[in-house]
Amino acid sequence: MSEPPPPPQLQKGPHDMGGENAGEIDTIDQGMNFWQRQANALRGVAIGNKVIVLDELRRTAEELGDDYARLAYFEKTTTALRNLLIEKDIIGEEELMAKMDEIRARFDVPDEMESPIKKGSPA
Numbered sequence: 001m002s003e004p005p006p007p008p009q010l011q012k013g014p015h016d017m018g019g020e021n022a023g024e025i026d027t028i029d030q031g032m033n034f035w036q037r038q039a040n041a042l043r044g045v046a047i048g049n050k051v052i053v054l055d056e057l058r059r060t061a062e063e064l065g066d067d068y069a070r071l072a073y074f075e076k077t078t079t080a081l082r083n084l085l086i087e088k089d090i091i092g093e094e095e096l097m098a099k100m101d102e103i104r105a106r107f108d109v110p111d112e113m114e115s116p117i118k119k120g121s122p123a
Contacts, residue, residue, distance in 0.1 A: 036074045043081055052084055060084045 032040065046052045061068065061080035068076060085091050104111065 032074075039074055039078045039081070043077065046081065046085075051090065052081070052088070056084055057081060060087070 043057070047054055047057070057077070057080050060083045061076050063083075064071070064076060064079060067079070071079065082096065086093055086096070103109065
């Protein structure tokens with residue numbers, strides 16, 4: 001009689017730090033920039049009005065792959081919210097990009113891809 005095969009190994013997501021050294025934890029309140037307050041408010045309204053569910057937002061954040069470790073907290077949650085709203089067809093990719101271009105032009109805001117974080121440099 002042969003032995004049963006070993007159970008499959010679970011793949012850890014980029015968010016799963018269980019058993020690993022996560023380094024120092026910064027416990028100083030950094031406050032929020034204007035855009036972070038706006039993003040936080042948008043998430044609160046979307047969840048409060050049942051447009052999205054917190055578990056959906058967590059799932060889309062966990063699906064960011066390598067970006068999960070690279071992005072700062074509000075960049076993770078905002079990117080996850082963007083992906084979720086597009087996934088649920090609440091806003092289209094083209095519609096969102098057009099609105100972002102309009103706002104950048106109105107307020108002379110650079111493209112977010114020019115961010116030091118997006119370029120892989122320390123902020």
